[in-house]
Amino acid sequence: MAVDNVGENEARQTLAPAVSAPSSNVARPRNKGGDVVLEIKDLTIDFVSVDGRVRILNGVSLMAKKGEVVGIVGESGSGKTTLGMAILGLLDSPPANIVSGSITFEGRDLLKLKSSEMEKIHGTGINMVFQEPLDSLNPVYTVETQIGEALKVQRKRQDPPVPQESEGETKKLITDLLRNLCIDKPEEVLERYPHELSGGMRQRVAISISTVEKPRLMISDEPTTGLDAYVQSRILGMFSAQRKAGETLLYITHDLTIASQICDRIYIMYAGRVMEAGETRGVLQEPLHPYTSTLVASVPQGYEDASPLSVQLGEPPDLRNLPSGCKFNPRCPHAKDVCKETEPKLDEISAERYAACWRVDKELGKFS
Amino acid sequence: MGNLVEIENLTVAFRSKRREGLFRSGPSLKALDDVSLTIGQNETFGLTGETGSGKSTLAKVLVGLYRPTSGTVRLLGREIDYKKRKDIAFLRQNVGIVFQDPVRSLNPSLTVKEVITEALIAAKSIPKKDYDERINFITKLVGVTKDLLPRRPRELSGGQRQRISLARALVVPKKLLVLDEPTSALDVSIQAQVLNTLKKLKSELDMSYLFITHDINVIKYVSHRLGVLFYGRLVEVGDTRTVDTEPKHPYTQSLISHVLTLRKVGLQETVISEHRPAPTGCRYRIVCPAAFEKCAEVPNWVNLGGDHLVSCFLYDHSSQKESRALIPAAAATGGDLRVPPHEHS
Numbered sequence: 012m013a014v015d016n017v018g019e020n021e022a023r024q025t026l027a028p029a030v031s032a033p034s035s036n037v038a039r040p041r042n043k044g045g046d047v048v049l050e051i052k053d054l055t056i057d058f059v060s061v062d063g064r065v066r067i068l069n070g071v072s073l074m075a076k077k078g079e080v081v082g083i084v085g086e087s088g089s090g091k092t093t094l095g096m097a098i099l100g101l102l103d104s105p106p107a108n109i110v111s112g113s114i115t116f117e118g119r120d121l122l123k124l125k126s127s128e129m130e131k132i133h134g135t136g137i138n139m140v141f142q143e144p145l146d147s148l149n150p151v152y153t154v155e156t157q158i159g160e161a162l163k164v165q166r167k168r169q170d171p172p173v174p175q176e177s178e179g180e181t182k183k184l185i186t187d188l189l190r191n192l193c194i195d196k197p198e199e200v201l202e203r204y205p206h207e208l209s210g211g212m213r214q215r216v217a218i219s220i221s222t223v224e225k226p227r228l229m230i231s232d233e234p235t236t237g238l239d240a241y242v243q244s245r246i247l248g249m250f251s252a253q254r255k256a257g258e259t260l261l262y263i264t265h266d267l268t269i270a271s272q273i274c275d276r277i278y279i280m281y282a283g284r285v286m287e288a289g290e291t292r293g294v295l296q297e298p299l300h301p302y303t304s305t306l307v308a309s310v311p312q313g314y315e316d317a318s319p320l321s322v323q324l325g326e327p328p329d330l331r332n333l334p335s336g337c338k339f340n341p342r343c344p345h346a347k348d349v350c351k352e353t354e355p356k357l358d359e360i361s362a363e364r365y366a367a368c369w370r371v372d373k374e375l376g377k378f379s
Numbered sequence: 380m381g382n383l384v385e386i387e388n389l390t391v392a393f394r395s396k397r398r399e400g401l402f403r404s405g406p407s408l409k410a411l412d413d414v415s416l417t418i419g420q421n422e423t424f425g426l427t428g429e430t431g432s433g434k435s436t437l438a439k440v441l442v443g444l445y446r447p448t449s450g451t452v453r454l455l456g457r458e459i460d461y462k463k464r465k466d467i468a469f470l471r472q473n474v475g476i477v478f479q480d481p482v483r484s485l486n487p488s489l490t491v492k493e494v495i496t497e498a499l500i501a502a503k504s505i506p507k508k509d510y511d512e513r514i515n516f517i518t519k520l521v522g523v524t525k526d527l528l529p530r531r532p533r534e535l536s537g538g539q540r541q542r543i544s545l546a547r548a549l550v551v552p553k554k555l556l557v558l559d560e561p562t563s564a565l566d567v568s569i570q571a572q573v574l575n576t577l578k579k580l581k582s583e584l585d586m587s588y589l590f591i592t593h594d595i596n597v598i599k600y601v602s603h604r605l606g607v608l609f610y611g612r613l614v615e616v617g618d619t620r621t622v623d624t625e626p627k628h629p630y631t632q633s634l635i636s637h638v639l640t641l642r643k644v645g646l647q648e649t650v651i652s653e654h655r656p657a658p659t660g661c662r663y664r665i666v667c668p669a670a671f672e673k674c675a676e677v678p679n680w681v682n683l684g685g686d687h688l689v690s691c692f693l694y695d696h697s698s699q700k701e702s703r704a705l706i707p708a709a710a711a712t713g714g715d716l717r718v719p720p721h722e723h724s
Contacts, residue, residue: 086566087537195655210430239429239593241654244637265567268596268639295641309571310641311600314620315423319578320571320600324522326536327566 048228048259049075049098054112056090056097059105065330067093068283071112072357075228080250080260082274082291084267084306088327090283091263092142095230098261099139100129116228134161135168138226142233144217148205154216155201158185158223165224188219192249211242218249229253230261235269247273267306271295276363279303282328282338285357289364299366299378301343337369345370345378381456383554383587384418384441389450391436410436412611413450413677418555423581423588425602425619427595427634429654432608434591438559441589442476443467455554472502475548479560481540485532492528495547502551517550520583522576538569542576549584557589562597574601595638599623604686607631609663610656617687627689630663661691669693 056068068090075081083091096102098114100121114121116137121129141147149157159181166173176184182201189197192215205213214234221229231250235243250273254260264270270277270291277294279287279302287300298304308321325342328334336354340346349369357367361376372379390412395405410433418424428434439445440452446461453459454473459466478484485494495514499505505513518528521542532540541561548556558577562570574597581588590601598605598619605619607630615628626632656662664674673692681694 086568240595240634240637240639241429243639266639267567268641271641272639305568307641309567311571311574311596314599314623315601315603317600319575322568322571322575324572326538326569 046077047074048077048117049073049261050113050115051094051098052113052115054094054097054114055110056093056102057108057110059108063331064108066283066333067107067330068097071280071283071285073278073285073288075259075261077259078254078257079276080254080262080274082270082277083261083263083280084265084270084277085280086265086306086327088282088330089280091280092232093283094280095139095232095261095263098228098230099133099137100124100126101139131168134164134224135226137228137230138221138224140214140218140221140229140231140234142236144210144213145205147217148213148220150205152204153201154189154203154205154208155182155185158188158216158220161220161223185223188223189216192219192245211238211245214238214242214246215249218246222249222253225256226258228259228261230263232263233265236264236266243269267295267310279306282330282333284338284367285365286339286368287366288357293364297377299360299364299371300339300368301345301370301378302339305342337367381420382417383420383422383455384589385451385453386417386437387415387451387453389414389437389440389452390448391433391440391445392448409448409611411440414608414611414613415450416606416613416616418587418589421581421585421587422604423590423602425598425605426589426591426608427593427598427605428608429593429634431610433611434593434608435559437608438476438557438589438591441470441555441557442474443470472504472551473554474557475551475553475555476557476559477541477544477548477561479563481537481544481564482532484544485540487532490529490531491523491535491543494532494543495550498547498550505551513550514546517546520580521545521549522572536569537565538573541565541573545576545580549580552584553586555587555589557591559591560593561590563592563594570597577601595623595635596640607634610654612662613690614663615687615689615691617683617689618685621685621687627683627687627694628663628691629667629669629693631689 051071051073054068054071055066058065058067071090071094073081073083083094085091093102097107097109098116098121102109109122112122116132121132124132162181162184163175166175185201186197189200194200194212194215200208200212200216205216208216218231218234235246238246247269250260250262254273262270262274274291276289277291278285279294279300281302287294287298287303294303295307298307305322311320323342323344328338334341334351336349336351337343337346338354340350343350347369355367355369357365358373360366360371360373368378370378390409392407392409394407399405414433414437416424426434426437436445440447443461451458454470457466457469459470461467489497492514495517496510499510499513514528518525523539523542523546527535527539527543532543535543561577562573565573577588578601588601590598592598602619604617605622606616607614607622607628609630615622615626615631622631623635626635655665657665660675661667661670661678664670667674671692678690678692679695680688680690682688683694
């Protein structure tokens with residue numbers, strides 16, 4: 012075999028079965044009636060500044076069951092990142108002002124917890140991977156130190172506490188972890204600082220810090236935006252391994268193709284509101300809300316001679332200056348008078364399928 | 380019809396800043412290695428590859444921001460001498476560029492109108508009295524409304540900024556427009572709008588595109604021909620439809636199979652190992668499932684008919700005794716990157 016590094020190749024051989032496990036889509040842990048891990052009810056958040064009050068989230072309700080991957084899909088300004096930050100309690104107040112609603116995690120309302128109690132949930136309870144890994148990694152510590160730190164916390168918080176490994180054992184654990192993420196020469200990567208890594212590698216290190224803590228709920232905010240298809244596949248592969256382990260994942264993205272790959276259910280957000288929700292396949296194949304249809308139509312299909320993409324003109328909404336009625340109405344090709352006057356509520360159209368649109372007929376269960 | 384751009388054996392090397400000794404400079408890194416390609420009149424050539432494959436380096440060579448280390452670039456039949464100012468000016472007269480980041484590529488202190496006017500002033504060939512007419516013409520075409528002209532970039536959305544970059548690049552008519560990841564920073568519905576505009580523009584203004592992106596769905600949708608780069612080397616070139624439906628190079632096969640589409644609903648459970656390029660020979664051979672001894676040499680270009688070129692020994696029957704069956708795409712998905720050694724020995 013004309014491969015110049017034999018040792019490397021052996022490593023890959025021993026690793027291959029562990030990582031690229033048989034693609035048994037059938038045995039996917041669905042547990043539909045599983046326990047509800049996270050439930051957000053009617054969450055409304057304003058940002059207050061000298062210029063006035065801007066409503067970022069307006070009556071958002073969502074729910075995630077154990078072992079589920081829930082997608083939050085929307086374009087810029089839809090409030091999806093604010094939602095993630097609110098769950099973690101990372102919003103600064105001021106400017107953020109939680110007007111109403113509750114965020115229940117494992118039976119406790121996170122909004123009522125003291126910051127010392129919240130701190131204990133961070134990391135092993137709820138964890139978040141941010142879009143820009145450079146911002147979430149510490150620039151003055153090596154990869155090893157940072158993953159090791161997370162590992163220590165995880166060991167300490169177990170009930171009963173697990174004794175800490177020796178330095179050598181920790182190193183071995185971290186090396187194995189990185190190798191499982193298909194990082195070449197993990198021993199060398201361990202010694203490096205975040206700025207010495209490529210974007211995709213950094214993101215994987217950031218994710219491994221999160222996974223090593225084994226959180227019961229993981230929120231990931233656009234972890235693959237701006238990365239190429241390969242790095243994307245690698246990262247998505249990691250997440251799929253995690254959901255196998257029974258973790259609940261909240262996946263924030265604007266990319267429908269990714270959402271269609273890994274999410275069980277998705278929530279489509281626009282201007283701080285949930286426009287449509289339901290099982291991923293159903294929502295993407297038969298969208299009820301015109302906004303969802305626009306998103307689906309925006310994914311380029313076909314070749315150079317294909318017809319133009321059927322998207323409506325218009326920009327993402329300006330939250331300071333929202334239209335009356337349905338917030339999508341200025342861009343909506345199907346808008347009627349009622350859409351401009353009154354805002355529709357999110358209604359259950361069929362089983363586990365919700366939409367906020369006047370043009371969706373509840374009796375027929377479809378767009379009319 | 381002749382080719383608009385002909386690039387032959389283009390190599391661009393960057394010297395490492397780290398010196399190995401007082402008098403010895405560090406190793407140099409070839410961002411582009413022996414790349415040859417042509418772009419026809421009115422053609423959209425799509426260039427794709429992963430991060431670090433040299434896509435943007437090629438874009439910058441075409442507008443004269445980087446000098447080639449070796450190789451030639453011909454524009455409209457004229458060979459560009461990168462040391463001559465006149466040639467660089469000729470290049471910039473005919474080639475426009477739009478960058479990925481619409482925030483950093485526009486001067487924050489100028490209004491939209493000033494940004495576009497700057498391009499007219501720099502061109503020198505256009506009389507001042509024609510400025511307004513030109514600006515009106517181009518802004519209408521790219522979809523920038525008049526009320527945006529007195530505003531500054533920070534007051535605009537990403538899609539609007541990218542349209543302004545387009546207007547600036549095209550206010551002086553160009554023969555070639557280089558689009559370096561023009562829609563990667565945009566929201567999906569805005570990306571779709573910009574793609575529609577780009578297609579419309581091309582049919583109205585007589586020009587070619589070099590479209591660079593890592594998003595295969597986008598590149599398939601816009602380009603006539605497709606080139607795939609792997610760590611500075613072009614591995615496959617051909618008609619987009621052919622390359623997409625019948626990719627030949629193992630790397631292209633793997634790349635195409637990893638494209639996420641809406642229809643492919645389901646979980647991808649494979650994790651691909653890190654792509655480490657080989658220092659010599661075929662750069663893909665370290666991870667290639669079909670690599671054999673011959674791959675330690677640089678593969679020749681093989682024409683598979685209909686301008687579909689691939690740089691891989693699997694198809695080079697002249698230098699190979701037994702002809703190997705094509706690798707099924709499934710083997711290249713990264714699930715199993717090993718080929719039993721006895722197969723090649």
